Amino acid sequence: MKRGDWVVLVLATLLIGVSYAHFWTGRMPATEARVQTGDGHRHDLPLEHDTTLRVPGPLGDTRIEVRDGRARIADSPCSDKFCVHYGWLHRGGETIACLPNRVVLQLAGAEQDFDAINF
């Protein structure tokens, strides 16, 4: 290996270090919790106010809780309760989908775009 190779190697390592520091620290601050129900209703809950919200689904009411800038599904009438066990959502873009009761809870920042496009 020549001197230039070492320069490239060091630069590459630096770039990797910077990329970890930049992309793996908690950016993407969330400002609100979005609740989407199977009947097409959407509720936007600002994260700065602690609230609870009951939304109806085919099995019964799902209870959403917002506290200390976080949000979770506190209670759900579904049978396996994966949504409840997921716990609190902190970061923007984090999502819980409760399929049995058709409720989706997502934290969102100021801007919301498509999640992914597939072909």
Place this chain on the structure above:
Amino acid sequence: MPPTSLKLTAEVQDLRIAWLAALAVAIHVLESAFPSPLPGVKPGLANVVVVMALLMYGWRAALAVAVLRVIAGSLFIGTFLSPTFFLSLSGAALALCTMGLAWFIGRHHLTAIGLSIAAALGHITGQFITAWLLFIPHEAIWRLYPILLSTSLIFGLVSGTMAHALFRKLKIPAA
């Protein structure tokens, strides 16, 4: 009267590029048949050929081999003009840019190893930019970037070492 037939003569350089491109396509197709442990992680051995082309015949040869590999390779695999093709194309394009930049700045201080690392990092970066702009316009995709950047450094080192060994074995004077 217009000529009824067109005769193209292949220069020696054209034949060299065709040989190298054929080799790169073969490696590209072979590699695509292997399953990957992590989505997006591929050894990128076809780049060994592009690095060799750069070292042996210069920048334009490397460009030709890379472009031919992407187009002909995708025709063989059946991904031509599909999302995979655009990922591949943008990866190759940025890899050429970073490798070319390293080449023009310090060609006398570099071996295939440095060039290969530069190409590998450029390749994954190009793919991420395309994936982000066209297919997954969500910033969460960038959380994957550091991981794939790390693996690309490893694979760049590996394929660079291979290209370096190959280059020394062949003992071809640089262009």
